[in-house]
Structure formats: structure tokens, C-alpha cells
Amino acid sequence: MNRLSDYLNQDCFCFSPDVDALKKALQADSVLSDWWPHLQDSHSHLFSATGLFVSQTQLMAMHEAVRVLHEAMTSTAWRDHVQAPQPYGLPQVPRGVFMGYDFHLTESGPKLIEINTNAGGAMLNLALTRAQHACCDAALDWLRTATDVSQLESKWLDMFAQEWALQRPVEPFVPQTGPKRTLAIVDEAPESQYLYPEFLLFQDLLRRGGLEVVIAAPQALTWVNGQLQHQGQRIDMVYLRLTDFDLSDPAHAALRQAWVSGACVFTPNPETHALHANKxxxxxxxxxxxxxxxxxxxxxxxxxxxxxxxxxxxxxxxxxxxxxxxxxxxxxxxxxxxxxxxxxxxxxxxxxxxxxxxxxxxxxxLIPPSQRVVKVNDERKTLKADIRAYAYDGQVQLFAARLYDGQTTNFRSDGGGFAPVFATPS
Structure with missing residues (x-):
């Protein structure tokens, strides 16, 4: 162990979420007011009390890996190789919001474990990163977030606007006059999803950005007169969180029709998954x-x-x-x-x-994950760690860690869950 990040991941327990700051960051007095009181009952392993330290060298390597992967997988040669579906003529290829690149850290650098096209948890991880509390002034020297998160909500609004512009270049995303655009956040039984709280956060953010926003199951959407509708209201854009990536499930016929016909802007969409995320x-x-x-x-x-x-x-x-x-x-x-x-x-x-x-x-x-020692009831416990890079158009926007035990990442490990990533010089 010769890196500072390795030492800190073994022996530093100087950071933990400031509960009041986390509640404020999650706007738990407003959009999450019903969920917040039950946090410890339903989501007791959502957030780890411990952050992960990662060297600048590893962080820069992940930045470059994401950039190169995106460039390679959007090339014409790659598109021809994978035969990605493009059912109607688009002015430009959509990028797909919240691409997720998952890495394990090794002595020879980060290793890509998989790519996800509708990676969840970004809003929650932003709140968690902002709510970290250092136990002393000396620890503040290491409270450096791995990316600049100061204007991230604005960047995310711009990201959705960019996805709209790529598919509707002559129509404004937020009209100056007339009715607002309506965006649907779509997932199966959304209220029962573990990450449903962030759907509410996205709904709030996008509403503040000038949109009407509904959270809906695909069965609540209908195809009527060439429009995708929700309770009679036209849907202009879909933020797709479904894991039926190609919309082949018969229960999702209305969504597929809207995608094939170009009636709605989809992000991410079946083409995005076909280009990037097939194992x-x-x-x-x-x-x-x-x-x-x-x-x-x-x-x-x-x-x-x-x-x-x-x-x-x-x-x-x-x-x-x-x-x-x-x-x-x-x-x-x-x-x-x-x-x-x-x-x-x-x-x-x-x-x-x-x-x-x-x-x-x-x-x-098999690439063994790196490790993070945490404290649970004042006892040391070693957990595994992976890193998720949330990205758009090949640019990393936010790094987050997941701490866990067992074969794969989960939200059932004492001391585990989402964890903020802090940058160290080495």
C-alpha cells in the first residue's frame, strides 16, 4: 500500500453525511416530505456513512476511458458493426442522458465492468456528496469532490435540452408562449422502485426548468391519434428508466409506437442501448x-x-x-x-x-474490486467498492461509489450503499 488513497481507505473515517445537510440537499421538507421520515426503515442501506478516496491518476484514467469509449461506440464503423436500430430519420444521434460507466480500481488502473444506459442514483449521489461533514479542520484538506458539482443541476437541465435539440432542432425545448412541454419519467411500477425518491427529485428539477412532468408506468400511457398520451395529456418527451431496453415487451406497445414513429423524444432510447450497453x-x-x-x-x-x-x-x-x-x-x-x-x-x-x-x-x-474499510457500531468492516461515472456525450459529470459485500453490488450491506468519491493527489 503506497498510495495516499489506499491509506485513507484503510484508516480514515473522518467523513460522514451531515443529516440536516442531506435532508436539505434532498429537499426532504418538500418533494420528499412523505418519504424522508421512513428513510431508515425502507432505505437504511441506501447511503454509506463513509466516502471513498480515489487518486487523481485513477480519476483522470476514468475520464479518458469514458471519452474514448463514447467516441469509439458512436463511430460509423461501430454503428455498422452492431447494426443499431434507427427507426426514423434523426437529424443527429441522441447521446442518452445519465450514461453509467462502472469500474473496479486495480494497481494497473481502472477496469470497465459494464456500461449502463439509464444509470440510476445521480440525483441522490449529488445530494450525498454535498452533505459530507468533516470531523476536524485537518480532514477538510481531503474533502475534495472528484468533480465540480456546484452547477450540476443546471448541466443536467441543459443535457435534457440538448437531447431535445438533437431530435427537434427547430422547436424550442421550453416555448416562450403556449403550453409547456410534457416529459414523462417512465418505469415499471415507479412508486415501488427502490430509487423512486430520485424520480421525485427529477420531477422537481425539470419542473423548475419549465416543463410539465409526470411519473408513470408504461401501462398508464396510451397511443391515441398519433400521440403518446397520459390521462389525455400529450407526452412530448420520455425519460426512459425501463429495463425493457428495446421496448419489445407487448405491454410497452404504446411506447414502442411513439419511438418508432418519432412522435416523442426519447432519452435514453433503444438505439442508445444497442450502441453502448449490450454485454x-x-x-x-x-x-x-x-x-x-x-x-x-x-x-x-x-x-x-x-x-x-x-x-x-x-x-x-x-x-x-x-x-x-x-x-x-x-x-x-x-x-x-x-x-x-x-x-x-x-x-x-x-x-x-x-x-x-x-x-x-x-x-x-474476473477483476476483484478495491476495498474500503468502514466502521459499523465502532467495529471495522471491509467492504468492496466499485465506481460509477455518470456521463453525457463522453464527458464525466459525477463520480459515485457503491460499497457492498457479497458477489455483486447491492443495497443490503451494513455500512454500505452509495458513497461520495473524494480526490487525492496519489
Whole structure:
């Protein structure tokens, strides 16, 4: 252990959320007034009381990785390779709000674990980052956020406006006269979602930005006379939080019709997911030969070679070999999300292997996560850590950590949950 960040992650417990500041940052007296009193009952593991320290070198490497990944995966050659759907002519390709790039930190730099197109938690992590409290003046020297969060809400409003402009270049996002645009935040049974509180925060933010905003399940939306509607009200834009990424579920027919016809602006949309987030892409990005075929620069290929762990598609031809070498891999379903049905190879049973070996999976080289020591009831406990970079158009907007124990990230670990990221010189 020779980095300052390593030392602090082992022995520094100088920061914790200021509960009053967190309540204020979450506007818990207004939009979350009904939820806040039950925070410890329903979301007791949402926020960790401990931040994660990350060196500037690692942070800059993640910035560059996100930039390079975005550039590579929006190139014409990549679009042709993945055959991303584009059902109607768009003036420009939408970027997709709140792209999420998940990393594990290693001695040789950050390693990409996966890419998400509707990454949750950004609003909550912004509030948590702003609510940190240092126990003494000396600790203030290390209370440096990994990104500038001072104007982040304005940047997020601009991000939605940019997504609108890319698909509706001649129509103002916020009209000066006439009715307001209506945006729908759409997810299955939204009020039962664990991150529903941030839907309320987004609703409040976007309303302050000049929009009408509804939070709706897809079943509450209808396709009427060439319009997507909610209770008779026309929907102009959809912030899509569904995990039915291609809108193929028959229950989502109205949404799909709105997307295929171009009747609504969608962000993110099926094309965004097809370009960036299919787990199959991890295998392609780690294939050096394919990088040459794509015509990517030597720098792009070098960054990808360093940041993307070797990943292989699970096929009948290599199944026996991957089973024999399973301890060196992490297995993920191609269409999975949120660590569902994902397995560490050394934890696999023959019964589970018999099931997943018949399904579309990838085997990603196992990259152990870094660690953070936390205190729970005055006792030290070692948790695993991953880093999420929330980004737009290839630019990182916010870093956040997730602390957990077990095979994959979760919100059930004592001392774990979302954690702010602080930058250190080394």
C-alpha cells in the first residue's frame, strides 16, 4: 500500500453525511416530505456513512476511458458493426442522458465492468456528496469532490435540452408562449422502485426548468391519434428508466409506437442501448483485432486494451473450457441488468452452470474490486467498492461509489450503499 488513497481507505473515517445537510440537499421538507421520515426503515442501506478516496491518476484514467469509449461506440464503423436500430430519420444521434460507466480500481488502473444506459442514483449521489461533514479542520484538506458539482443541476437541465435539440432542432425545448412541454419519467411500477425518491427529485428539477412532468408506468400511457398520451395529456418527451431496453415487451406497445414513429423524444432510447450497453460489446471492445478493423486510432486501441477486461461470448464450442477455467471469470447474461443472474465463476454450482451454459452469456475476466474499510457500531468492516461515472456525450459529470459485500453490488450491506468519491493527489 503506497498510495495516499489506499491509506485513507484503510484508516480514515473522518467523513460522514451531515443529516440536516442531506435532508436539505434532498429537499426532504418538500418533494420528499412523505418519504424522508421512513428513510431508515425502507432505505437504511441506501447511503454509506463513509466516502471513498480515489487518486487523481485513477480519476483522470476514468475520464479518458469514458471519452474514448463514447467516441469509439458512436463511430460509423461501430454503428455498422452492431447494426443499431434507427427507426426514423434523426437529424443527429441522441447521446442518452445519465450514461453509467462502472469500474473496479486495480494497481494497473481502472477496469470497465459494464456500461449502463439509464444509470440510476445521480440525483441522490449529488445530494450525498454535498452533505459530507468533516470531523476536524485537518480532514477538510481531503474533502475534495472528484468533480465540480456546484452547477450540476443546471448541466443536467441543459443535457435534457440538448437531447431535445438533437431530435427537434427547430422547436424550442421550453416555448416562450403556449403550453409547456410534457416529459414523462417512465418505469415499471415507479412508486415501488427502490430509487423512486430520485424520480421525485427529477420531477422537481425539470419542473423548475419549465416543463410539465409526470411519473408513470408504461401501462398508464396510451397511443391515441398519433400521440403518446397520459390521462389525455400529450407526452412530448420520455425519460426512459425501463429495463425493457428495446421496448419489445407487448405491454410497452404504446411506447414502442411513439419511438418508432418519432412522435416523442426519447432519452435514453433503444438505439442508445444497442450502441453502448449490450454485454456482447464487452467482448468486441476487448478484441484487439476488431479494434484494428474499426479503424480506431492507436491511442483508442491502447486505452481499450488497458481498461476493458478480456471478455468472451459463452458458446457451445467453448463451454467446457470456460467451465474448467471458471474461477478466472465472472459470468453475465447478455440482456441482464443490475447484477441479476450474474455469477462469479468460483461460486458456480454444476446445477447453475447447466442452466446458464444454454443461455446467451459472456465470461468476463474476473477483476476483484478495491476495498474500503468502514466502521459499523465502532467495529471495522471491509467492504468492496466499485465506481460509477455518470456521463453525457463522453464527458464525466459525477463520480459515485457503491460499497457492498457479497458477489455483486447491492443495497443490503451494513455500512454500505452509495458513497461520495473524494480526490487525492496519489
Amino acid at each position: 456482447r460489446h464487452l467482448a468486441a471492445l476487448s478484441d484487439a483485432a476488431l479494434g484494428s478493423e474499426m479503424g480506431w486510432s492507436a491511442h483508442t486501441q491502447a486505452v481499450l486494451a488497458n481498461v476493458v477486461p478480456q471478455t468472451r461470448l459463452l458458446t457451445p464450442e467453448n463451454a467446457d473450457q470456460l467451465w474448467a477455467e471458471r474461477k478466472h471469470y465472472f459470468f453475465k447474461p447478455l440482456t441482464g441488468f443490475g447484477s441479476k443472474a450474474a455469477y462469479r465463476g468460483d461460486k458456480l454450482t454444476t446445477k447453475t452452470w447447466a442452466q446458464i451454459s444454454q443461455l446467451p452469456y459472456v465470461a468476463q475476466a
